[in-house]
Amino acid sequence: MSLSEDMARTLTSILVIEDEPAIASALQIGLSYEGFRVEMAGDGDGGLDLAQQRQPDLVILDVNLPGMDGWEVCRRIRSYSSVPIIFLTVRDEVSDRVRGLNLGADDYIVKPFNFQELLARVRAVLRRHGQGLEGKLLSFEDVMLRLDTREVTRGGAPVELTARHFDLLHLFMLHPREVLAKDRILREVWGYDYEGDSNIVEVYMMQLRRRLGDPPLIQTLRGAGYALRLRP
Numbered sequence: 324m325s326l327s328e329d330m331a332r333t334l335t336s337i338l339v340i341e342d343e344p345a346i347a348s349a350l351q352i353g354l355s356y357e358g359f360r361v362e363m364a365g366d367g368d369g370g371l372d373l374a375q376q377r378q379p380d381l382v383i384l385d386v387n388l389p390g391m392d393g394w395e396v397c398r399r400i401r402s403y404s405s406v407p408i409i410f411l412t413v414r415d416e417v418s419d420r421v422r423g424l425n426l427g428a429d430d431y432i433v434k435p436f437n438f439q440e441l442l443a444r445v446r447a448v449l450r451r452h453g454q455g456l457e458g459k460l461l462s463f464e465d466v467m468l469r470l471d472t473r474e475v476t477r478g479g480a481p482v483e484l485t486a487r488h489f490d491l492l493h494l495f496m497l498h499p500r501e502v503l504a505k506d507r508i509l510r511e512v513w514g515y516d517y518e519g520d521s522n523i524v525e526v527y528m529m530q531l532r533r534r535l536g537d538p539p540l541i542q543t544l545r546g547a548g549y550a551l552r553l554r555p
C-alpha cells in the first residue's frame with residue numbers, strides 16, 4: 324500500500340454536494356487543508372451516486388441544487404444510511420430548519436457562513452457519531468502524527484512540539500514530498516490575516532527541523548520553499 328493510499332484510508336471523508344463553484348471550491352480547499360478527504364458533487368443526482376459509491380463519513384448538502392433538491396437527496400440517503408448530514412443553505416426560515424431536521428439532518432448551516440464555524444459544526448457532528456479524529460494517524464518515514472491527541476513521534480520516541488510547530492508539520496504531512504512555498508505556508512498555518520514578518524516561516528521551519536532530529540526530513544529548496552522528504 325502506498326503512502327497516499329494509506330493516508331486516504333485513515334482520513335475522515337466528507338462529501339460536499341454544492342452547485343455554487345465559489346462555495347464548493349472554498350469548502351474543498353478548506354476541508355482538505357484541515358485533513359479531511361473531500362469528494363465533490365455539483366448536483367443532487369451526482370451527489371446521491373457518490374454517497375452510495377464512496378460511503379463518506381459525513382455529507383454537507385446544499386438545499387437548492389439543479390435537478391433533485393437537497394431535501395430529496397437527504398430523504399434518499401436516509402432511506403439506506405445514517406451518515407451524518409449537514410444542510411447548507413441560504414434559507415433561514417424556521418420552517419426550513421425544522422423540515423431539514425425532520426428529514427434526519429444532523430445540523431443546518433445558513434449561508435453566508437464562517438468557515439471556522441462550519442468546521443466546528445462538522446467536528447461536533449462527527450464526534451456525536453463517534454467518527455471524530457480518534458485514531459487518525461498520519462505517517463511519513465518514521466514520523467507519526469496523531470490528530471486527536473496532537474502527539475508526534477519519530478522512530479517511536481515522542482517529539483515535543485508547540486501548537487504552531489504541530490500545525491506546520493501537519494501541513495507538510497498532508498503533502499508529503501511536495502514543495503510548499505513560503506507564502507502558502509504562511510497563509511495556511513498563520514492565516515490570511517497575518518500581517519507580521521514573513522521571516523517567521525523560516526524561523527519556525529528551522530525550529531521544526533531541529534525538533535524532528537536526524538536524518539533531516541525537511542528540505543529547503545532555495546527560492547521555491549520547503550518539502551518533507553529525505554535527502555536523496
Ligand code: CA
Nearest residue numbers: 342385387388
Ligand atoms: Ca445552490
